[in-house]
Amino acid sequence: MSHLLNASPRAAEAANPSRWRWFALASPRRFDPLARRLAPWFLATAVVFALAGLYVGFLVAPTDAQQGEVYRIIFIHVPAAWMSMFIYLVMAMYSALALVFHTRLSSMMASALAPTGAMFTAISLATGALWGQPTWGTWWVWDARLTSELLLLFLYLGYMALEAAIDEPRRAERACAVLALVGSLNVPVIYFSVRWWNTLHQGASVSLTAAPSMAMTMLAGMLLMTLACWMYSIAVALVRVRCILRERRVLGD
Numbered sequence: 001m002s003h004l005l006n007a008s009p010r011a012a013e014a015a016n017p018s019r020w021r022w023f024a025l026a027s028p029r030r031f032d033p034l035a036r037r038l039a040p041w042f043l044a045t046a047v048v049f050a051l052a053g054l055y056v057g058f059l060v061a062p063t064d065a066q067q068g069e070v071y072r073i074i075f076i077h078v079p080a081a082w083m084s085m086f087i088y089l090v091m092a093m094y095s096a097l098a099l100v101f102h103t104r105l106s107s108m109m110a111s112a113l114a115p116t117g118a119m120f121t122a123i124s125l126a127t128g129a130l131w132g133q134p135t136w137g138t139w140w141v142w143d144a145r146l147t148s149e150l151l152l153l154f155l156y157l158g159y160m161a162l163e164a165a166i167d168e169p170r171r172a173e174r175a176c177a178v179l180a181l182v183g184s185l186n187v188p189v190i191y192f193s194v195r196w197w198n199t200l201h202q203g204a205s206v207s208l209t210a211a212p213s214m215a216m217t218m219l220a221g222m223l224l225m226t227l228a229c230w231m232y233s234i235a236v237a238l239v240r241v242r243c244i245l246r247e248r249r250v251l252g253d
Contacts (some may be wrong), residue, residue: 027209028105028245035238042238046231053224054088061217071133077127079226080120084152085187087117087233091159092184095177098123105241108248111163112240118156125149145192155183169248185215 006180057075064071091110098106128146140146159176166172 013038022039031105032242032245035242039235039238039242040172042231042235046235049224049228049231053221053226053228054218057221061221062215065135067135070131073127074129075221075225077124077131078222079229080127081124081131081149082226083233084117084121084124084149084227085190086230087113087120088152088155088187089179091117092180095180096172097180099177103174104170107177108177108241108244109237111173111244112237113233114156114159115234115240118160120229120233121149121153121156125153145190148190148193151186152183152190155179159183182252 033156040151053075058072061072061075063069087125091113094106094110097103098110125146128149131140152229159179163176166175
């Protein structure tokens, strides 16, 4: 064991190549060219999934028996809501890696994801209001799920404001990482709010433990749009990380 600790990085990599291959991606100089190559592919995939999802959702899926045509907004609303929560959890994961392993690239990934997460949260709230007005008769209610989703938007905005307010990048990274980890406690509240409280918001139509309560074409359109949002988020995050690397002169450009 001691000979591995004293070995050079090249020798250690030769001794355990698979492990070092993954650790190598934490190096900005190795990650940057990979991100440059992958971003266009993820963006192209996002466009394909989005076109397919919009086609299925707005032209193929049947009209809902209770809500009529207005229900079709869920093909945008639900994927946006899912992504708003998922992206924040990914940000929290990267923040934890940054605090534990001191990997600056992890902090940059969290920073790159924040604007996209805020965008999806805002879309979720806006489309929810558009759906709620004809369905509930009001644009907004202080419902548990709506309120916790609004809090999520404030957490995203607070993360970006905190990062911009601290001039020293490393201090900003640590402060934002703590905020992301603390704020992640709000995500389970959003998800389980319809179970924990008597809320106006309807329960989940898609569950991992039960069969979906919607037509398969509706589910297909929703999943296609979710994949489009996911691919878009990855593509934009890769582009933003490359910009952050250059802004902070990590690559020496």
